[in-house]
Amino acid sequence: xxxxxxxxxxxxxxxxxxxxxxxxxxxxxxxxxxxxxxxxxxxxxxxxxxxxxxxxxxxxxxxxxxxxxxxxxxxxxxxxxxxxxxxxxxxxxxxxxxxxxxxxxxxxxxxxxxxxxxxxxxxxxxxxxxxxxxxxxxxxx
Numbered sequence: 001x002x003x004x005x006x007x008x009x010x011x012x013x014x015x016x017x018x019x020x021x022x023x024x025x026x027x028x029x030x031x032x033x034x035x036x037x038x039x040x041x042x043x044x045x046x047x048x049x050x051x052x053x054x055x056x057x058x059x060x061x062x063x064x065x066x067x068x069x070x071x072x073x074x075x076x077x078x079x080x081x082x083x084x085x086x087x088x089x090x091x092x093x094x095x096x097x098x099x100x101x102x103x104x105x106x107x108x109x110x111x112x113x114x115x116x117x118x119x120x121x122x123x124x125x126x127x128x129x130x131x132x133x134x135x136x137x138x139x140x141x
Contacts, residue, residue: 010061019055028062028070035074042071 005025006014014023019034034055041051048071053059059067102110 004063004066006061013058013061017056019057028066030070036078038071039074039078042075 006023011023011025014020014028019031021029021031023029037055038048038051041054042048046054048067049059049064051071052062052067057067
């Protein structure tokens with residue numbers, strides 16, 4: 001994240017841009033469409049500055065380093081996961097509980113995971129208890 005903060009006026013300008021989802025004083029969240037377009041254009045030989053300017057961004061507001069680092073991050077995500085890597089992962093993992101009822105399969109999978117965790121914890125506690133007993137025996141001799 002950049003140390004350069006956006007002014008209220010710059011935030012308002014950026015909020016009106018069609019390729020911007022949201023803006024705070026510290027960060028810009030771009031649309032998935034723009035990320036995919038930017039990666040494609042970079043692969044065709046365009047530089048990050050040119051990509052952002054062609055998309056209608058004022059590079060003086062966005063900042064050339066911010067544009068370069070964003071494009072680098074998107075290229076890495078694209079290489080690792082394809083087009084799915086460019087999607088905003090926060091929209092699917094808000095941490096809020098489900099409002100719908102879980103299916104039997106989902107409930108079963110959750111219980112299996114919980115059971116595996118409890119078994120691992122139990123094994124760890126057994127090992128700790130055994131190690132403590134061995135230590136007490138050594139001190140007693």
